[in-house]
Amino acid sequence: VAMAEAEEQPLAMVTCTAPVNIAVIKYWGKRDNDLILPINSSLSVTLHQDQLKTTTTAAASRHFTEDRLWLNGEEADAGHPRLQSCLREVRRLARKRRGGTGGGTSEDSAPLNLSYKIHLATRNDFPTAAGLASSAAGYACLVSALARLYGAEGELSGVARRGSGSACRSMMGGFVRWHRGERPDGRDSLAHQVAPETHWPELRVLVLVVSGEKKQVGSTAGMQTSVDTSPLLKHRAEVVVPERLERMMRHIRERDFEGFGQLTMQDSNQFHATCLDTFPPIFYLNDTSRHIIALVHRFNAHHGCTKVAYTFDAGPNAVIFALADTVPEFLEVLRRSYPPAANGDQ
Structure with a gap:
């Protein structure tokens, strides 16, 4: 300064x-x-x-x-x-x-x-x-x-x-x-x-940049259209979110990754469902986003529990939560799905 x-x-x-x-x-x-x-x-x-x-x-x-x-x-x-x-x-x-x-x-x-x-x-x-x-x-x-x-x-x-x-x-x-x-x-x-x-030192976050391009519908305009046209959004705000917030705070307090990961994915999915329920509909996810979602569910099914969790904001980029000991294995799965040579060496 x-x-x-x-x-x-x-x-x-x-x-x-x-x-x-x-x-x-x-x-x-x-x-x-x-x-x-x-x-x-x-x-x-x-x-x-x-x-x-x-x-x-x-x-x-x-x-x-x-x-x-x-x-x-x-x-x-x-x-x-x-x-x-x-x-x-x-x-x-x-x-x-x-x-x-x-x-x-x-x-x-x-x-x-x-x-x-x-x-x-x-x-x-x-x-x-x-x-x-x-x-x-x-x-x-x-x-x-x-x-x-x-x-x-x-x-x-x-x-x-x-x-x-x-x-x-x-x-x-x-x-x-x-x-x-x-x-x-x-x-x-x-x-x-x-x-x-310091509460959850093992928690890791991976940001998967699917697209660096500006989104077609900005958040401000998008959410206003959702408020005006989506009955699902009203239900979400009044009924779903209050209960989910309490549950999420409990999962964080107890460092329960299974609960935290599942609820994070469910809430991301519901957010994008409200975008789809908006009229005209808003599409923030693209094919790569959907492929990552499927990949996460396959990875978790293979392990028989929630090892990784995705969330998407108003755009196609994925944010992945995992505990530290899961990261190397999941990164290897990502590299096999998106080989660096085919991905601009990223």
Whole structure:
């Protein structure tokens, strides 16, 4: 973290990283599009940042004339409503903190002038819109960087949620639950860690990149169509998910991979069933995705128990859960099914 020294800082800069999270009980559908409030609670696993992460550098200066944003080196729209919403919220928290510490509420006397324009540079080390929860890591990273830049404190998962719903789950490591909440203002729709990353050290995650291409139907548009047209989604949110969440938390608490793996696959399948129940239907899985599903079931049948589990978000890429001692054997099966020579040596 580098900060220029001055009575009123002419430039301040902060760099943060944030992880990807993979939902095992899926979020799909909003009850409020502006505040990004979900129709059901969800539960996710935060992935290690060694392989998959977003890095964001945020800078504020009196010399900047407008807010600017760069994504993976290309300039993007800094006026995006969700980005501006996060910026407003972080500034509000910073203002509140300064007011509460007797530092005066005048922006001009602040350590960093809150009216300075912002420059943001974000880089993902994975496909941005291919269903690898890039917006979750992106907005979690953005909010963390802005909060450190402005010295904002408080409940940041709710701020990250305003950028991308699932971003609130990337604010924490381990196993994280995003509560649906009941309040219309969304104050109780927050993320909480249900178990730390140290809780289940044998758990491993494999990400199988089936396609790095941008998906045809984005999550925001897709879930709105589902909310409008799918009776199955309504049943899922009201009846199925509450019971599954309790069960999933029990499996995680007890480190029961059989239960965890089965329920993860069932919930992924039901999520994609609601996409099919949407009108017109949405297809996120492709032939390779379906082949991986069949492969996992064959592998488990061969062993007579659940050794590996798949889950797919809104895209064709598979995320595989397994315990450490299963990984070498399953990787060998994958290599036989998808020989490196036929797969761009990947």
